[in-house]
Amino acid sequence: MDTPTVILIALASALVAALISRVYSLGKIHRKLNYMLDALEDKETNFHFSEEKFWYRRFNRTLNRIHILYDRERQEIAEQEQYYGQMLDQVRTGIVVIDLSRKWEGQVIYSNASARNLLGLATFSHIRQLGNIHQELENAFWEVSSAHEQRNSYYNERGKITLSLTASEAMLQAKQVKIVALNDITGEMVHNEELSWNKLIRVLTHEIMNTVTPIASLSHTLSQELDLETSARSLDWKELKLGLDTIASSSDGLIKFVNTYRSLTRVSAPVKKAFFVRELIEKVQQLTRESLHQAGAVCSYVEKSEDILLYADADQLSQVLVNLVKNALQAEATKIEITAEIDYAETVVITVSNNGRPISAESQEEIFVPFYTTKPEGTGIGLSLSRQIMRLHNGTLTLGRSDKRMTTFILHFR
Template sequence: MDFKKYKDINQYYIFRTVISLLTAVAAGIMWTLFFLKSPESHGLDTPLFWAVCFTVLLPLTVRWQQRLYRRHTRKVLFMLDAIENNDTAIHFSETDGTEDSRLMNRSLNRVARILYNVKSETAQQEKYYELILDCVNTGIVVLNDNGAIYQKNNEALHLLGLEVFTHVRQLSRVDNHLMDILTACRAGDKFQAAFSNERGTVNLSIRVSDITVRREHLRILALNDINNELDEKEIDSWIRLTRVLTHEIMNAVTPITSLSDTLLELTEAKISKEEIRNGLQTISSTGKGLLAFVESYRRFTRIPTPEPSLFYLKGFISRMVELARHQYPYTPACFHISIVPDDLILYADENLISQVIINLLKNAIQAFEMSPSAADEKHIDIRAYCNEAEAVLIEISNNGPAIPPDIAEHIFIPFFTTKENGSGIGLSISRQIMRLSGGNISLIPGKETTFVLKFN
């Protein structure tokens, strides 16, 4: 810090102040001496002469001080206005005028530079904090008591499905209930909210805190997507249940099947052999059917650990389509494949992912079989691409009968099926495979049935 400049400025103003005070004191002294001396004294050496001189100089000195004060005040105000309007071109001449003016201008220029630097550093810090907020996986929304949005990050916009978010009323385009609860929430609240959009059902965990900035009360909302946590808890619960069911049913069915096979070999009985054979065959077939039934559910709890590797999606998808056509040769369906870019590569367990793709293609073809007249041209579209976050997505859609909303809520639950001979574990196993592969599977509501596989 240059203390010499501040010292020069202080000395300059002290000098002017002292001159003004001395002029006033001298005028007072002269007038006092004038009244004490004889009235006949009228020369230049009389107190009256000097009293008049100092009295005339006093208002001139005061006027001089006032003009200097106004001039410097205007400069300071002009500098503050320029800083407030981000006018970085403001500069006072440091070479023209008197020495005191140049000294004052240098000081104002220095103050302006300091304030500009502080303002620039503050703006950089705000930008830095905004970049940090955009890097976190939690949505952040800051709003005042009137619902105006002061701050939000990209994750909040993504979770809410909005591109522009300036007021809480804009949530009415997403969900009116969500708008109401965010409007009424208070500091310390912690709750969950669910709503539907084009990506499916979104479950949010919301925490509310508050802060007062510049005498204005603000609420800070932290939004987290808990769909994955809910799905994992649901799957874990079903896995535990399935293990219990398979253990108990296998213990009961195995001896029945073994006994029925043994009785079929017996030839001695009081009743006819034909009746014994028919009855035992019924028991045997029932037991074997139960075994097959339980074995299909056991598959759900014994999915092998994925062994990922790199493979090209174009050739992989083509093989899956040919396999689906071979399994259902009598169901005409037109397949449309789009892979962008043409050499798109996926890092996953190819064998496990093939089970997911085949299951989705099988469901799409079976949808055509259940309603042959649903569409004049039965087509299945398969599209693979990368999104902005470089995640690989595979979309499989068909123009068969749409899945009703009340059924769509349960299609991923193990054992749930609407097919007469269905096991209800195809989509459940597909979701479990995607979870183990670090991705997810979802149903997109719309006119066409569309499943999306996302590999992060």
């Protein structure tokens, strides 16, 4: 074999070897790239390519740099998500993000702390959980949309809760989602109800007083004149005087009646000062001791948090609590328990429970309405006045429950 032929064969062998080496190197590079992409897609970042071998040092170094940049970017995004999550947890509006995709429909992707607190849920993973609270609440979450606000009322350990729900739809990570905002409008509803009744009471008071006052004055005047008149013997003055006295007496009673209800619209502003709740309860127990003794009942106090302080008008709050205790005694209760605690929102909650006759389902909706009473000698202003006092303290008074086992009223101070 001549020299040129040998040279050609050597060159061809070298070319083939180079091609094989190149194909092998490209295959290895391709496998490394696929491995890294698969790992990043699975959110697995615990890998590192060796930079010791000469042939792949520069390439592996480049891959490791890409990995570092990706990991840094992912950490910054996670920190931003944590920051926005903490911001959303601080707002009082509840936020719930719901998956609307066919496969995961109804699954809760995100809920902030306010939403879970409003709904009374430790964890919130699916809308179906709301059916355990109130079926209509679950339906409201399904039906709420950007065009239709939903309102729903239900009872929990805090009493009657009214929520306002609004929603909008968006795309999140290629998924169609519904973002629901929920707000507790219980205080607003109660406030509007009280304003309406206050307007009505003012009108009634004005009209009745304008009518009754002249009648009472005239009746008293005529009665006094008849006592001095002796000349006219043809009329039965005794009978006339008796009738006028009756009118005067009835008018006085009606004026007293109206003045009693007038107190509903003229609750004085609270004179607030700091005091311990246990001191307030001791005062209430002292004020109701005789009534409790006569009824053979016991009123106990349980403080679930230590040294609970209130900044309020102690006299007005004692009036509220005394009214609740007396209502319990009128319902033939033998055990009355008052509790106080600081809840998850760092607000003071006082409950008054008794084992007396339960309030009927019909009456539960009306007991806070002025003039409403189920007692023969009741005025119907006790609970209305108590609720107004709580309103002046930026708090609420609600009926937590009333059944054969227990009736509980809840005072919540915000």
